[in-house]
Amino acid sequence: MEQIASFRAFGGWHKRFRHHSASTGTSMTFAIYLPPQCDQGTKVDVLYWLSGLTCTDDNFATKAGAQRVAAELGMAIVMPDTSPRGAEVADDDSYDLGQGAGFYLNATQAPWAAHYRMYDYVAEELPALIEREFPVTLRRSISGHSMGGHGALMIALRNPGRYAAASAFAPICQPTASPWGQKAFTAYLGDDSSTWQNYDSCHLLQHAQQALPLLIDQGEQDNFLPTQLNPQALADIAQARGWPITLRVQPGYDHSYYFIASFIEDHLRFHAYWLRQVVGG
């Protein structure tokens, strides 16, 4: 693991690392914010943040303003990249497939299956690395934006007990019914849509056995809301099953990082609350 950048921020450190990933078979880059409490020898809880289409580890780091609140709460934030990258990694000319668009799944179809194993990377390999190399507890929570909101909800729902809570900004809640999801799942998973269900948060929530606190913020003026996101489908399933979900539709807000920055503090405090309820770690 090689440190490639380090910035003092809000009394803590924002750092970027590169390492070889066994999951993807490539070099992967991630960022981590370590709050000031780490300098004093305290182990801190970890929030995983999954970014959206076209993003790297850097978008959330520079634009969301999350480090300020993480410093106050004593929470680390881990920001992985959104796909494997490099000359040897399959790619596509469109922004919503290939590099920068990994959809947090394990691809089964050529040419993607060789390296696109972001589910294993984010759900298994990266937490193991973080918990081995940094002063953190085993208490985890997870959040994300758009494609990363899909990733956060889906990974948390598939791994009961592993995350204290999940939250998302403008998540792709039902990718099997969204053009973005259908295009990506067809390419990565093939035409048999029965294999898609394990990556669809609405399907997973319908069949989940263990309640998970959920917070979703959605901009009412988001251009992608009418066709791609469908938070109401997820909220309806949660309500029918009596599950804890808060869906907030924010008037005037769009899909941008200005929207994320405006409400990230609420999300961090939500995760901090549920992380405190976790026994052990």
Next chain:
Amino acid sequence: MEQIASFRAFGGWHKRFRHHSASTGTSMTFAIYLPPQCDQGTKVDVLYWLSGLTCTDDNFATKAGAQRVAAELGMAIVMPDTSPRGAEVADDDSYDLGQGAGFYLNATQAPWAAHYRMYDYVAEELPALIEREFPVTLRRSISGHSMGGHGALMIALRNPGRYAAASAFAPICQPTASPWGQKAFTAYLGDDSSTWQNYDSCHLLQHAQQALPLLIDQGEQDNFLPTQLNPQALADIAQARGWPITLRVQPGYDHSYYFIASFIEDHLRFHAYWLRQVVGG
């Protein structure tokens, strides 16, 4: 004046505009954050933010996290570009001269004199436009980073009574003695260094007649501190003259936007305090 973007942010609006500038003779782009109080019909005070080398109006807007505090304080923030731009505007291959490097002065030398009149633009034309077109008071304050810190201090010192206060992050405090300043001033103003003094904050502070509250944050690990910035020279002059200055050297911090984001809240509260002391407006 044409609106080219609008984002809901922290209950207010972050907007970008393009307009023809009489000062530069070009199209100019600026951003303005209008806090929620403007929606309710309240006129708000204005902070001008001047960015550093290579920046546009967008760097501070997306990376500093200032809108959160501006929304709380009820303060507008105006973010001009750092130079005229376009195919007809003289440029240079280096990052510290030409487009993106206007140094907030009026150039007198060919080929720069035709359009590089950022002093007139920022000190005169832009405030007049803002005060005509937006729900703002005539109470102004000014801040900036690096080259923009030089601009903020210099413009405030040259215009007593026009700004409630000035602050800066890692400003070029004595450009006549810094390689960045010497290169730019030679190109824009010519070899006669006596013409440079009117753009040098140390010189201006030495001869100023009216005290101006000053706050400067400087990262101790800033790579440019040893050669380019010289905040101690400014602090020494202020101290010798019994002027109000706070210079904070922040251990571990560098020249980046992580540094700015970490302390921008203090600067906005400093400006809000001094803006409240202004009579009238």
